[in-house]
Amino acid sequence: MPAQSYAFTTEDVEYIRHGDTPQRLTLYRPTGDGPFPMIIDLHGGAWSQGDRADCDARDQVLAASGFVVAAMNFRHGADGYLACMADINYGIRWMKANAARFNGRADKVGLSGTSSGGHLAMLVAMRPHDARYESIPLPAGSPAVDATAQAIVMQWPVINPISRYRHAMRLRASANPPSWIGNIPERQVQFWGDEDGMSEGNPVLILEQGQKVLTPPTLWIQGQPDQTHDYRDPESPVELNEPLRFAHDYRGAGGYLETLYIDNATKASDLSHNPTAAFFHRFLG
Numbered sequence: 001m002p003a004q005s006y007a008f009t010t011e012d013v014e015y016i017r018h019g020d021t022p023q024r025l026t027l028y029r030p031t032g033d034g035p036f037p038m039i040i041d042l043h044g045g046a047w048s049q050g051d052r053a054d055c056d057a058r059d060q061v062l063a064a065s066g067f068v069v070a071a072m073n074f075r076h077g078a079d080g081y082l083a084c085m086a087d088i089n090y091g092i093r094w095m096k097a098n099a100a101r102f103n104g105r106a107d108k109v110g111l112s113g114t115s116s117g118g119h120l121a122m123l124v125a126m127r128p129h130d131a132r133y134e135s136i137p138l139p140a141g142s143p144a145v146d147a148t149a150q151a152i153v154m155q156w157p158v159i160n161p162i163s164r165y166r167h168a169m170r171l172r173a174s175a176n177p178p179s180w181i182g183n184i185p186e187r188q189v190q191f192w193g194d195e196d197g198m199s200e201g202n203p204v205l206i207l208e209q210g211q212k213v214l215t216p217p218t219l220w221i222q223g224q225p226d227q228t229h230d231y232r233d234p235e236s237p238v239e240l241n242e243p244l245r246f247a248h249d250y251r252g253a254g255g256y257l258e259t260l261y262i263d264n265a266t267k268a269s270d271l272s273h274n275p276t277a278a279f280f281h282r283f284l285g
Helices: 052-064 081-097 116-126 161-172 184-192 195-200 203-208 242-252 270-284
Strands: 008-018 021-030 036-042 068-072 104-114 151-155 218-224 257-263
Touching (some): 008 052, 008 081, 021 081, 036 052, 036 081, 036 116, 036 270, 052 068, 052 270, 081 184, 116 203, 151 270, 161 184, 184 195, 203 242, 218 242, 218 270, 257 270
Parallel strands (some): 036 068, 036 104, 104 151, 151 218, 218 257
Antiparallel strands (some): 008 021
């Protein structure tokens, strides 16, 4: 972590519009010479709820440590999986295309995300050139950029959508279902369509099927105990909970991944914000 702490400004920016509906991001810009590395931060909400404002505490820490940060809204819920990925892929390219305007570096970009946002960050980083995700072109005259990232930090991601769906359904059928389940299974079906969708856009299965993807340096921050994100899938081929299962697969594919376990009760604090900033400084400079 750099010793210097930066003042920063915030700005609400429209980065794309679908019909009459804008998608916006909150831009955090350090006050200093720069140019600064850039972070795109994706909110959680089981792929159907949440807002970029949920990222604010973390993004203030990142901006104060010397990153241009974009907390991004995107289509989700009933708009579906591919609409979501198209917005995020476009948003990354849009930030790179406008890097000079924001005093940022297009060659030093990290992705951050919480819960389902962590899954989306990993998926877009694995498949930055997927034609379905790249389907929205930048405005005419934009520089030639892509959605590749140099580092990822996931905070307790829902890394395996079909596993989490079946996990929630098993617990719902138990004698004493936990309250966190709520309508999560129905929200997942709304977003993914069916279990085939949950399997196709699935970083765990992508790796276990041997698909060729990019594997940028990654940090997984995980609270414990956390039945929602840190459990063993009975269908898993390895005797590991989901975080360590993914770490095993990611390293097996040649990727670098660290895991950091912290207190689940106070995880949305500097316990996760500071390690996020430190990891990005290591890999983005």
